[in-house]
Amino acid sequence: MSDATAAGGKQPQEFEKVLSGSDTSVANFETQSRTPLETAQHFLHSNPAAVPLIVLLLSILGFGIAVGGKFFSAFTMTLILQQVAIVGIVGAAQTLVILTAGIDLSVGAIMVLSSVVMGQFTFRYGLPAPVAILCGFAVGGLCGWLNGALVAHMKLPPFIVTLGTWQIILAANFLYSANETIRSQDIDAQAPLLKIFGETFRLGGAVFTFGVIVMVLLVAVLWYILNHTAWGRHVYAVGDDPEAAKLSGVRVKGMLVQVYVLSGLICALAGWVLIGRLGSVSPTSGQFTNIESITAVVIGGISLFGGRGSILGMIFGALIVGVFSLGLRLIGTDPQWTYLLIGLLIIVAVAIDQWIRKVAG
């Protein structure tokens, strides 16, 4: 460091003079050709739903061969769809929360409480069914808001917040409903709107419920929102790096609250669909929906660390679980094999996620 150097002004530093002879392409991207493995890694990095889709197709193929032709029937395929409708809808809510690097253990409880509110408001207070259903949505949204406010403003970890609200909401559900089931005949007689999503229609051999249609529409709409609107990009940005998102002008706290409220509303929708699926309003149903939704999300290749993954992966994940449970049942094995294999899939999915995240430069 000398005065001469300082006075030199806009000249390169002494130690940099040798650079004139070096390669000037500093920001060159395609530096070297990639191995097939790296190519695969980059492909998966930009298409996070590809792995679950491949696993789904392979598992359908595998069970088709093992079970025989009837597995490929439209009836079996649509039966799987019917069975994953609830998990698919709740999984959509879970996807939003996990994309923000959170987790929502209370989704199943919100779903059940909302369905109980829809049922009890109709039968206990004699409200018209549409009003009771709106009340159910309001309760779902409120539960979501509580989660969101605690996470965003109190800065509590989402796992702890929703572990608490899960218990609170579930207990509130049992206390309020007095553990009382509303029977199917009563709903048919007085408020068939509650069961609308259980209605089926046929297309050839395929049997669809309205619940399945709702799931597909919901996922399609959320896919659009997440990928083609500013709000959706902000969900990813918040989960990816909240500090960077904030400095880039994203209102991180507001986004978090909105995501949890939306998650609560989607859970209420799942509660409505649940009434259709069960035919009755049962406060004891959906005990494992939170774990099942997290399973679908994880197998769907959505990163638990936030900011990565596609909602389409979640639906593929839910379908993989559906294919495994129905396929293994048709083969006639012990149902525990389902859990064992799903457990394996979860660990493999997370391992693949970690590997994909290592992609760089």
Add this chain to the structure above:
Amino acid sequence: MSQEPILTARGLVKRYGRVTALDNADFDLYPGEILAVIGDNGAGKSSLIKAISGAVHPDEGEIRLNGEVIHFRSPMEARDAGIETVYQNLALSPALSIADNMFLGREIRKPGFLGQWFRMLDRPAMEKRAREKLTELGLMTIQNIGQAVETLSGGQRQGVAVARAAAFGSKVVIMDEPTAALGVKESRRVLELILDVKRRGLPIVLISHNMPHVFEVADRIHIHRLGRRLTVIDPKQYSMSDAVAFMTGAKPAPEQMVAA
């Protein structure tokens, strides 16, 4: 020269509990210059820059942009006023694409029905503008504007962050340690980038610990010490060792300040 400063701060005070990070700090930035801000760790450089860029609200004092008093409540408001900041951590979302990052928080929506009712993003328009900006700054060796930022090298990421600031900054660009995490070659590229931005007429505030880089590009050097502006020196009249001596208090600061 009797040019009016574009950005000034007078008597800024910021306390964090018992720690006074800014103690009556002043600041002046003139049009078209590169002003380096140097200071020891804990001198309050970051607090000063955060106050100017809207990330921190000073407890006392006033900031003027083009002579008008401003009160930024968030970095968003500073950005809207034309002050762009390149943060040390770059404030980029690793999983999002280059184009998405450049437009994060100020996305362009499709015109008409799709944009208004379906809030659809105008990806082609955003990608076009992002590509234009990167090309202007000679960074278009980055081929795919849709690739995730985390697949870029450190220098490329810095380039994206600088391009974002240059694309949207209409009045001032603030750069916090732009070369700290880079290798020799990438640092050189970023310094050229800084001079490029200056040539477009944007004044730049450069915070750096790297004396050779500071002395190479800066027109004036603001030395921060103990929460306030100690002095402003002309890099052509003082050596790096002088600057370090003023900064650390080893030498008393010169009386006269350098205006633009």
